[in-house]
Amino acid sequence: MKKIEKSIELGGRTLTLKTGILAEQASSAVLAQYGDTVVLATVMGAPLKVDLGYFPLTVEYQERLYAGGRIKGSRWMKREGRPTDEEILTARLIDRSIRPLFPESYKKDVQVIAMVLSVDTENDPSILSAIAASAALATSSIPWDGPVATLKVGMKDGAYLVNPLSSELSSSDLDLVVSSTKDAVLMIEAGAKEVSEEQVLRAIEFAKKESGKVIELIENLVKEIGVKKEKFEEEKIDVKLISSVKKLVGDKLPKIVERSAEYEKLVAAVSNNVSEEEKKFVPVILEKLKKEHIHSLILSGKRLDGRKHDQIRPLSMQVGVLPRTHGSAIFQRGQTQVLTVTTLGAPSMEQLLESAEGEGSKRYIHHYSMPPYSVGETGRVGFPSRREIGHGALAERALEPVIPANDKFPYTIRIVSEVMSSNGSTSMASVCGSTLSLMDSGVPITAPVSGIAMGLVIEGKKIAVLSDITGMEDFNGDMDFKVAGSQKGITALQLDVKTLSLTTEILKNALAQAKEGRAFILKAMLDTLPTAREKVSIYAPKIRVVRIPVEKIGEVIGPGGKMIKKIIFETGAQVEVEDDGSVNISGTDSVSVDKAVSIVESLVKEVVPGEIYEGEVKRIQPFGAFVEILPGKDGLVHVSDMAEGFVNDPNDVVKLGDKVKVRVKEIDDLGRINLSMRMDPSQDRPREERPSSGHRFSPRPGGGSHRGPSRRFNSGRDDRRAPSGPHFPASRLLEQKKNFSR
Numbered sequence: 001m002k003k004i005e006k007s008i009e010l011g012g013r014t015l016t017l018k019t020g021i022l023a024e025q026a027s028s029a030v031l032a033q034y035g036d037t038v039v040l041a042t043v044m045g046a047p048l049k050v051d052l053g054y055f056p057l058t059v060e061y062q063e064r065l066y067a068g069g070r071i072k073g074s075r076w077m078k079r080e081g082r083p084t085d086e087e088i089l090t091a092r093l094i095d096r097s098i099r100p101l102f103p104e105s106y107k108k109d110v111q112v113i114a115m116v117l118s119v120d121t122e123n124d125p126s127i128l129s130a131i132a133a134s135a136a137l138a139t140s141s142i143p144w145d146g147p148v149a150t151l152k153v154g155m156k157d158g159a160y161l162v163n164p165l166s167s168e169l170s171s172s173d174l175d176l177v178v179s180s181t182k183d184a185v186l187m188i189e190a191g192a193k194e195v196s197e198e199q200v201l202r203a204i205e206f207a208k209k210e211s212g213k214v215i216e217l218i219e220n221l222v223k224e225i226g227v228k229k230e231k232f233e234e235e236k237i238d239v240k241l242i243s244s245v246k247k248l249v250g251d252k253l254p255k256i257v258e259r260s261a262e263y264e265k266l267v268a269a270v271s272n273n274v275s276e277e278e279k280k281f282v283p284v285i286l287e288k289l290k291k292e293h294i295h296s297l298i299l300s301g302k303r304l305d306g307r308k309h310d311q312i313r314p315l316s317m318q319v320g321v322l323p324r325t326h327g328s329a330i331f332q333r334g335q336t337q338v339l340t341v342t343t344l345g346a347p348s349m350e351q352l353l354e355s356a357e358g359e360g361s362k363r364y365i366h367h368y369s370m371p372p373y374s375v376g377e378t379g380r381v382g383f384p385s386r387r388e389i390g391h392g393a394l395a396e397r398a399l400e401p402v403i404p405a406n407d408k409f410p411y412t413i414r415i416v417s418e419v420m421s422s423n424g425s426t427s428m429a430s431v432c433g434s435t436l437s438l439m440d441s442g443v444p445i446t447a448p449v450s451g452i453a454m455g456l457v458i459e460g461k462k463i464a465v466l467s468d469i470t471g472m473e474d475f476n477g478d479m480d481f482k483v484a485g486s487q488k489g490i491t492a493l494q495l496d497v498k499t500l501s502l503t504t505e506i507l508k509n510a511l512a513q514a515k516e517g518r519a520f521i522l523k524a525m526l527d528t529l530p531t532a533r534e535k536v537s538i539y540a541p542k543i544r545v546v547r548i549p550v551e552k553i554g555e556v557i558g559p560g561g562k563m564i565k566k567i568i569f570e571t572g573a574q575v576e577v578e579d580d581g582s583v584n585i586s587g588t589d590s591v592s593v594d595k596a597v598s599i600v601e602s603l604v605k606e607v608v609p610g611e612i613y614e615g616e617v618k619r620i621q622p623f624g625a626f627v628e629i630l631p632g633k634d635g636l637v638h639v640s641d642m643a644e645g646f647v648n649d650p651n652d653v654v655k656l657g658d659k660v661k662v663r664v665k666e667i668d669d670l671g672r673i674n675l676s677m678r679m680d681p682s683q684d685r686p687r688e689e690r691p692s693s694g695h696r697f698s699p700r701p702g703g704g705s706h707r708g709p710s711r712r713f714n715s716g717r718d719d720r721r722a723p724s725g726p727h728f729p730a731s732r733l734l735e736q737k738k739n740f741s742r
Helices: 085-101 125-138 197-225 239-249 260-271 279-299 386-402 426-440 471-476 504-528 550-557 559-571 590-604 708-715 730-740
Strands: 004-010 013-019 028-034 037-046 057-063 109-118 149-156 159-162 174-180 185-195 315-319 327-333 336-345 351-355 358-362 364-369 412-421 450-459 462-467 479-485 490-497 542-547 574-577 582-587 612-621 624-630 633-638 659-667 673-676
Touching: 004 197, 013 125, 013 197, 028 125, 037 125, 057 085, 057 125, 085 109, 085 125, 085 149, 085 174, 085 185, 085 386, 109 125, 125 149, 125 197, 149 197, 159 197, 174 197, 185 197, 185 386, 185 479, 197 490, 197 504, 239 260, 239 279, 260 279, 279 450, 279 462, 279 471, 315 426, 315 504, 327 426, 336 426, 364 386, 364 426, 386 412, 386 426, 386 479, 386 490, 412 426, 426 450, 426 479, 426 504, 450 471, 450 504, 462 504, 479 504, 542 590, 550 559, 550 574, 550 590, 559 574, 559 590, 582 590, 612 633, 624 659, 624 673, 633 659
Parallel strands: 057 109, 364 412, 633 673
Antiparallel strands: 004 013, 013 028, 028 037, 037 109, 149 159, 149 174, 174 185, 185 490, 315 327, 327 336, 336 412, 351 358, 450 462, 450 479, 479 490, 542 582, 574 582, 612 624, 612 659, 624 633, 659 673
């Protein structure tokens, strides 16, 4: 492929597409750059070795850590491993954007690979990868009805942003991805902070308008290359065979259309009455007849199960179904049933993330599992499929806006949705069940969220928008549109289509009908559990957060982590210190947590003259006793302050380990605490007026005198100094904090 470069301005930055630079043996390869983010997209097509009966399109998205100048954090494994969830989600996004544009009966093996070569942390490589993949397919010889443009839309103060920077998304109320051709929307993926249907519609229209620039850029690239597409004609089935199959089927199809076993028997029976060459067409013809039957029924105003177009299937909900989990709920809608379980953990249990753009973490995680028995089948059980990862991410996105902030609810939250039975929209059932499970666990979500899947049947000018679609309506329909949100607005969207006739007006009607359906489901949910539990489960960890001055972090950790280890050992609570001075304290019971909180607060407490403490005698010297009044803080009770009269030996008054009541007499210029066992401040005398104990000054062997006790007091106790400064550098503090906060 010859070297060609095309560029446009998009969102205030330059988008560049290049061909003929890399991967010359691929069917097509496009190098795309946006800012300093660079992606290579390649396309390969090859004849099938075995006819699989379907179009084997595979899409892969790979992020190389070198793209961000990073080396994998694992000590043992430096090569990138299995795809991360984010890589899988991006691959799915590209797949859903390009798949509807291939010929229906095209059966060659097609593979699209998008590889991220450079990231600048501001321009999203997933959006650039989708554009590059579209350009690579358009410039290949593979028959494809593109190009398609994929854009991200943000919204700030009511204004829409095209491909917002990563730094802008944090303050955006909308994170919307739209893939569209010149005329139709093909794919939508969105997360939102409870925005209205009208705002979403305007954002989709905005994205579609802006996508025209990208489509024109790709078309210009195709023209200059002079691509010759592979000749392909849709496989035509003999009209006589179709007529024969219809006669053989008779009136059986409507009766068994939803019963898979009976349907397979019908396929076998019809196949036995046609020639060997015609047998391969029988399943295709029957699927077409089945689809025509379902469309005709729906467009006449009925549905397979007798419901109206906007009618929701019967609902059933339970909460607190598992005795020892932190929160649980069962949500059932028709034959779709999901068990969702919530687990609360300490802040240290958050998930750590690693990508080319850097390291991060998240404290709210949603996982989704759909075993084979949920659809009445046997099959593989093991690591999650791409579909399971995608459905979990959608449910996670739907609930993320209502999860309380860390300072209000300092827990790591993990939700697992177990699909028990599936017949349409398990992802939206997971959203509803997860809301109830969160509330059952005592998570103070800001608003309950419900979700619904919308379908579409369109034949010419006849249109039917369906609420709460079943699996059969999804498979044979023209749209799968999932909408989740609270009473206030939308929190997540996902749209996939099988038609190029989806208009803004249809989307508007679908969103309005979905809003009514969500409200109906939400009411039933709140009838089951009106508000979140006031307290977390007795089996959940108890967590308190103590805020301390950053300069006091060293005192909580202690030299070599001595102090934090001691707190953990004595209380049984887990103590984690953050860089901003937040101390997360968690434990299985309130007693251990309260004890650890008390110790931490004591460590950072500023001692004030006049305060009275009950301390423990830790060390006795000839001139007095050292008494610990707070953890890690002790002061000196001079012999002259131990009693009203003369004290010759401190051992006559106190013993090691004694609990004594002391008053803070003063804190000198060096920060040393002087204590008194005499409670009346009026009896205090300046040091020079105190009676001699016989130990304060002693003659030196060579003449003169030395201030022995004072010197020992000054330098003999390292713990009299704060654990920072030249003897405890900040680098050591940071290292120890990391070691003992996890």
